[in-house]
Amino acid sequence: MKDTIQHKEAEARMRTGAITAQGFLGDDPRPVAEIVEADEGEFRRLGLVFEIVAAELERLRDAGEGGLGEPVTVDGKWLVQTGDARGRLPCPYGDGIHHKNSIWVRRVDSGEALVYSDLSIHLLKEHHFLQGRGSGFRLEPHAIKRVLGL
Amino acid sequence: MSAILVGPLAVAGIAAALALVIAGLDRVLNNYGVLTIRINGGKMELSVKGGSPLLSTLAAEGIFVPSACGGRGSCGACKCKVLSDVGPHLPTETPYLSPEEMARNVRLACQVKVKKNLDIELPEELFRVRKFAARVERIRDLTYDIKEVLFALEGQGIEFDPGQYIQLVVPPYDKVPESVQRAYSMSSRPSDPHHVELLIRLVPGGIATTYVHKHLKEGDSAELVGPFGDFGVRDTPATMLCVAGGSGMAPFKSILYHMQETGAYPEKEIWYFFGARTTKDMFYLEELRELSASWPRFHFVPALSEPRPDEGWQGETGLITDVLDRYIRERIDPHRGFEGYLCGSPGMINACVAVMQKNGIGEDNIYYDKFA
Incomplete structure (x- = not known):
C-alpha cells in the first residue's frame, strides 16, 4: 500500500471545492488509504488488473472520440460518447494535469454504464484510486467488470 | 478525574490562544486597505x-x-x-x-x-458584460438528452451579437456545496432582448447540466452573466460552411434567424451541416427545412452517422466531416470562396478544420470557439 501520508495530502485536495466543486470523495467517510486498499482487494478478487482496465478505458475513449461529440457504437457492444469542458484538472496527488472531459460508456445489451474522465483513468492507473462512494465519477469494480466484460 | 482533564484542557487553551494570535496577525498583515x-x-x-x-x-x-x-x-x-x-x-x-x-x-x-x-x-x-436576474419561462425536451431552456430577463434587456455565449450561474444543490458558472452559447435572437434561450445537453457527471436536467423547473429564478465571445459572422461575400452537432446548434440558430430577420450579409450563401447519430438525436429538423425552403440562400444538410433501418431516413448518412468533404468537392459553388464556422467538441472541430484545409480553406478563414 502507498504511503498513507501521500494519501492524506491528496485527500485534502479531493475535498469539495478544492480542485472540483463536487470533490472526489462523494459521501464516503473512509480515509483515502482505506478506499484504495478496499478497491485493490476487490480488483484482486474479481481478477481485474489496473493497467489492463486503464488501457481498455483509454481504448473506448479514443474510439468514442471518433463520434465527434455524438454517441458512437464501438465493436457492436458499447455506445460511447465523449464530452469536453473548458479547462484542465490537476491530479490531487500532484503528478499531472488532465484535460477536463467526460466519457460515457454504455453496454448495448444491458444498458449498464460507466462515466469517467481522463483524470479518472490516471487516478485508476497510477494511484489505484476509483473515487469515494457517492462521487459522480466513482468507478465500482463490479461495474467495471460487467461493463467492460473483462 | 480532574487531573486527567488538566492535560487536554491545557492543550485546548494553548490552541485557542494561538488561533487568536493568528487571527489577529492575519487582520493586521493582510489588511491592504x-x-x-x-x-x-x-x-x-x-x-x-x-x-x-x-x-x-x-x-x-x-x-x-x-x-x-x-x-x-x-x-x-x-x-x-x-x-x-x-x-x-x-x-x-x-x-x-x-x-x-x-x-x-x-x-x-x-x-x-x-x-x-x-x-x-x-x-x-x-464592459458590456452584466449580471442578469431571470426567470425560467419554458423548458422543452428537444431530444432525450438536450433541453431548450428559455429565460425571461427581469429589468433591462441584453444586447448581444448572434454567436456569443453567456454564463449560467448554478446555485448550490444536492452534493454541490457552492455556486458554479458554466458557459452556453445563446440560441435566442438579438431582436428579443428580454429573453435568453439556451440548448443544454446532459453531460453525465456534469454539475451544471445535471442541475438543468434534473432540478431546474419552469418559474425558477436564475442568474446569467454575459454576453461573452467573438464567434460570429464575418462581413465578407464568402460562402459560409457551418458545421455543428448536438447542442452546437445553439449559436447557429441565433445567427441564422438573425440573418434571415435582418437581411444581414445579403451576398452570403449559407450551408449548414448538422450531424447526429440517429433520428432520436436530431431536432429542429422540420423548422430548419422550412427555413431552407423559404430562404433561397440557406441550405440545410442534416446527416445521421448510424441511422437504423427502421427509421426510414432519406437524408445524408455518415460522419458529418465526410458529408462536408463530399459537398465541398461536388456540390457547392466555390467561386466566392469559403469561410468555416464550427461549434462542437474539440475533436469535431479538429476533424472539420482538417477537412476544410484539405479542400484549400485557410485556417484564417475558419472560426470557432473550442471549449478545451
Whole structure:
C-alpha cells in the first residue's frame, strides 16, 4: 500500500471545492488509504488488473472520440460518447494535469454504464484510486467488470 | 478525574490562544486597505478593498471576466493583462498560458491577489458584460438528452451579437456545496432582448447540466452573466460552411434567424451541416427545412452517422466531416470562396478544420470557439 501520508495530502485536495466543486470523495467517510486498499482487494478478487482496465478505458475513449461529440457504437457492444469542458484538472496527488472531459460508456445489451474522465483513468492507473462512494465519477469494480466484460 | 482533564484542557487553551494570535496577525498583515485598479490606461479607475483575488474584486465592481470554474484555477478562462509587477507566474497559472502570453504579462485573474495598486488591461467588450436576474419561462425536451431552456430577463434587456455565449450561474444543490458558472452559447435572437434561450445537453457527471436536467423547473429564478465571445459572422461575400452537432446548434440558430430577420450579409450563401447519430438525436429538423425552403440562400444538410433501418431516413448518412468533404468537392459553388464556422467538441472541430484545409480553406478563414 502507498504511503498513507501521500494519501492524506491528496485527500485534502479531493475535498469539495478544492480542485472540483463536487470533490472526489462523494459521501464516503473512509480515509483515502482505506478506499484504495478496499478497491485493490476487490480488483484482486474479481481478477481485474489496473493497467489492463486503464488501457481498455483509454481504448473506448479514443474510439468514442471518433463520434465527434455524438454517441458512437464501438465493436457492436458499447455506445460511447465523449464530452469536453473548458479547462484542465490537476491530479490531487500532484503528478499531472488532465484535460477536463467526460466519457460515457454504455453496454448495448444491458444498458449498464460507466462515466469517467481522463483524470479518472490516471487516478485508476497510477494511484489505484476509483473515487469515494457517492462521487459522480466513482468507478465500482463490479461495474467495471460487467461493463467492460473483462 | 480532574487531573486527567488538566492535560487536554491545557492543550485546548494553548490552541485557542494561538488561533487568536493568528487571527489577529492575519487582520493586521493582510489588511491592504483601499487600493486602485487602473484599467486600460486610465479609461476606468476602481477603488477597491485589497486582499481578494482580482477576478472576484472586479466582479464585485460589476466587471465580469469570463470564468467557468468559479475562480478555482482549473478553466484558464479568466485571462487578463497585468502591467504592474505582481510577482512571477504561479504554478497554478502556467499550464494555461503560452510562453508568448507569459511574456506579455497575461495572468489568470483568479490567481492574482490584489495587494497593491494595479494597472491592468481588459478587452473593451467586457464592459458590456452584466449580471442578469431571470426567470425560467419554458423548458422543452428537444431530444432525450438536450433541453431548450428559455429565460425571461427581469429589468433591462441584453444586447448581444448572434454567436456569443453567456454564463449560467448554478446555485448550490444536492452534493454541490457552492455556486458554479458554466458557459452556453445563446440560441435566442438579438431582436428579443428580454429573453435568453439556451440548448443544454446532459453531460453525465456534469454539475451544471445535471442541475438543468434534473432540478431546474419552469418559474425558477436564475442568474446569467454575459454576453461573452467573438464567434460570429464575418462581413465578407464568402460562402459560409457551418458545421455543428448536438447542442452546437445553439449559436447557429441565433445567427441564422438573425440573418434571415435582418437581411444581414445579403451576398452570403449559407450551408449548414448538422450531424447526429440517429433520428432520436436530431431536432429542429422540420423548422430548419422550412427555413431552407423559404430562404433561397440557406441550405440545410442534416446527416445521421448510424441511422437504423427502421427509421426510414432519406437524408445524408455518415460522419458529418465526410458529408462536408463530399459537398465541398461536388456540390457547392466555390467561386466566392469559403469561410468555416464550427461549434462542437474539440475533436469535431479538429476533424472539420482538417477537412476544410484539405479542400484549400485557410485556417484564417475558419472560426470557432473550442471549449478545451
